[in-house]
Amino acid sequence: MVASRRVSAFAAVAVTALLSLLGVLHYTSFHHHVHTRYTHQRVLRELQSSPSLRLVFHVNRPSMQVHGHSDFEVLVQPVASGDAVHFNGVVSFTDEAATHTYAMVDGAVYYTLKSADGKSTVTTVDPSSLPSVKGAIEAIAAAKPIDGLDAASQAIACPAESKLLQTTYGGEDFVLCGTKSEASGLSLHAFSSDLSVDIVSSTEDVVIEKPANAEPLPSDIEPVSAESLNAPTNFYDILVGATSDSVSRALSNAENHRALVDAPTCACKSKPRPCIFFHGMDVKADGGLQDANKKYFGDIQEHAPCCTTSKFAFLNTVDYGWNNAILVKKACDFALQMSSSSDKSSRTIEDTIIVAHSMGNLMLGHAVATGECKLGASSSWVALSGPLKGSMGSDFQIDVCDGGGVGGDALKAVVGLFGQCPSSLARQVLTYQSGKYSSETLNQQYTAVQKVHEQHVTASMCGSSFSGLLSGDYAGLLLGGSILPHKSSENDGVVEFQSCIGNLPATKFGGDYTSQFFKAKLNHADTSFHNGDALFDNAKKPVKWFECLL
Known part of the structure; x- marks a missing residue:
């Protein structure tokens, strides 16, 4: 068949999958364990009270660029409803021909294409074709402490005092670390061979709404619903290097290996x-x-x-x-x-x-x-x-x-x-x-x-x-x-x-x-x-x- 022009929607994937990395923070704030430590509760309360979040992406491979961009930010608005949370998110890209805006609002994904002459069209994307929110939450919840990085690993930007955890999502290994400061609050950092993501709490109060000219969702598209999941009680204490008995026990059981974050490119293994x-x-x-x-x-x-x-x-x-x-x-x-x-x-x-x-x-x-x-x-x-x-x-x-x-x-x-x-x-x-x-x-x-x-x-x-x-x-x-x-x-x-x-x-x-x-x-x-x-x-x-x- 004749190949048709690519209209990238990886940003929509980002809005869904990486929202879920922070999703576990908010879900567990409503479903935390009885024995949650004070530090854990404080960190979660702070994140829950954040008006918005920024997901800062850096893509290592040109084949994964979004509309020609290797670096971009997704703005996220947490929305609480009863004992669950969903996330609205938005990101825009401008290229020489148009502006592309992807928005997730109340579990539905919208793509707006605004051409140079100012005309806009809005289409919907089936959220079920995007990476699993539940899977991402479970991946974060299953992250385990590790000794450090293998000598052959590419460098990652984690502070020396932060502890490292490893998890797998979409078949890809991720190394996680966290930082906490009075000035910037809590940040979560995720690194893989192909990309890195900084998830940062923001004081900016935002409201993300669906496009004004969006049509009702087709009958065959269902919006994504929020899902609740418990995470290990000491997970975020470990990320920010907090000291507690539960953290010490977790680190003493750290997997006896160092993570390898592969280089994003491959060399020829056979005869060129x-x-x-x-x-x-x-x-x-x-x-x-x-x-x-x-x-x-x-x-x-x-x-x-x-x-x-x-x-x-x-x-x-x-x-x-x-x-x-x-x-x-x-x-x-x-x-x-x-x-x-x-x-x-x-x-x-x-x-x-x-x-x-x-x-x-x-x-x-x-x-x-x-x-x-x-x-x-x-x-x-x-x-x-x-x-x-x-x-x-x-x-x-x-x-x-x-x-x-x-x-x-x-x-x-x-x-x-x-x-x-x-x-x-x-x-x-x-x-x-x-x-x-x-x-x-x-x-x-x-x-x-x-x-x-x-x-x-x-x-x-x-x-x-x-x-x-x-x-x-x-x-x-x-x-x-x-x-x-x-x-x-x-x-x-x-x-x-x-x-x-x-x-x-x-x-x-x-x-x-x-x-x-x-x-x-x-x-x-x-x-x-x-x-x-x-x-x-x-x-x-x-x-x-x-x-x-x-």
């Missing part, structure tokens, strides 16, 4: 080689090899330590299907150009990293299966969301184009993802293997590609969540995943996980970016890298996966 990137379907231009394909692959060449050079093939994948002889010959010709080690006489591709997204994997597999070219042992094949058994989206579009009766939502999904009728020639040969629109010849070609993939693939990323990252692709693929007649709910909106893995066992795939074979909580567009990485979920970091892969 030239890289070629093949896009998927719906690209009309036949433009040869180019130095970039930002619309489709983002800035992935800037996160490719093993690539001595990066080239992006532009092929007509509208009028030519993956099994077209002209198309696969062009693909082989491009790949053979990348390295002087390749043998053009035997058409063997050597010392080359081939990265293919979606239909590009079928094209490459078919080229090898038919002998158009060969993959040498020194080359690597990185497969991204390959529909190795086809896609039910193609079947469904043919149904629609043949006059099949469908509802408005289904028709909208088809047009948005695949274009108007009739189906393109490329899409007509991407129907599901052994389905009603697949011929015996096509079935055999799929089987041959699956065998080649099983034999040659070096690494693979397959999406299993059609919600994925919040981006400009989010709404269309959310609709595609829920409306199209997929054979499994584990799909990326276009391709099912079971189709992407081909003949490989599902157990070969791990659930975070450190897995060579990655079952990612991403949609079909996310796995082409142009939507970047999530702030808090290691199952949603495709760019970091590729950077740290080889």
Whole structure:
């Protein structure tokens, strides 16, 4: 599918997930244990009485920037209701084209886009697609004291007198510390490999309201409700270095290890080689090899330590299907150009990293299966969301184009993802293997590609969540995943996980970016890298996966 422009909503994630880091302070102020120490009560009372909070973010990785910003602040308003607390939050970003404002108000998330001409549009975001508030609270509550930092760890800005704790959230390890002063009150500091957050009490009295022109929430979106949870009674005493018997006992039981906060970037672990990137379907231009394909692959060449050079093939994948002889010959010709080690006489591709997204994997597999070219042992094949058994989206579009009766939502999904009728020639040969629109010849070609993939693939990323990252692709693929007649709910909106893995066992795939074979909580567009990485979920970091892969 054609990659669409990213509209970052990571700030909305920040509003939800990091509000919850402070959330435990307020929840426990209503549900504290009988034996809570005086210092703990005093700290909690102070935070509870804070009119507002500031969450100061620093993002270490460019792939996680929000509208081009590595540093930003989220303003938070705690709102008490009975024995619980919810949080309203707001953050704005200005780029050369517009101002982007994200607000969480009464558990609902709103995104306001104000263009340079002053026009504003407001859309709602489903809070359930954001990181779990309850999970973040539980992560803070489960934090344990540690001895310190490993010698190989990156430095973190914690005062010498503060104690360190460690917890895990979204698969990422965080080190926590706290500071307390008469001048600035209590601050909580959280550090991970990819980002740091300072959570600071503020004397500024703020009221955060939903946008004036916001529409009522759609019926299928439920606001997030406040949840209560007890934290260890000595947690905040430990953070600020308070002395008490309970703190001493906790520290005496500290885990006997030092935390390692990894560097935010990865180095190449294998032999550096030239890289070629093949896009998927719906690209009309036949433009040869180019130095970039930002619309489709983002800035992935800037996160490719093993690539001595990066080239992006532009092929007509509208009028030519993956099994077209002209198309696969062009693909082989491009790949053979990348390295002087390749043998053009035997058409063997050597010392080359081939990265293919979606239909590009079928094209490459078919080229090898038919002998158009060969993959040498020194080359690597990185497969991204390959529909190795086809896609039910193609079947469904043919149904629609043949006059099949469908509802408005289904028709909208088809047009948005695949274009108007009739189906393109490329899409007509991407129907599901052994389905009603697949011929015996096509079935055999799929089987041959699956065998080649099983034999040659070096690494693979397959999406299993059609919600994925919040981006400009989010709404269309959310609709595609829920409306199209997929054979499994584990799909990326276009391709099912079971189709992407081909003949490989599902157990070969791990659930975070450190897995060579990655079952990612991403949609079909996310796995082409142009939507970047999530702030808090290691199952949603495709760019970091590729950077740290080889």
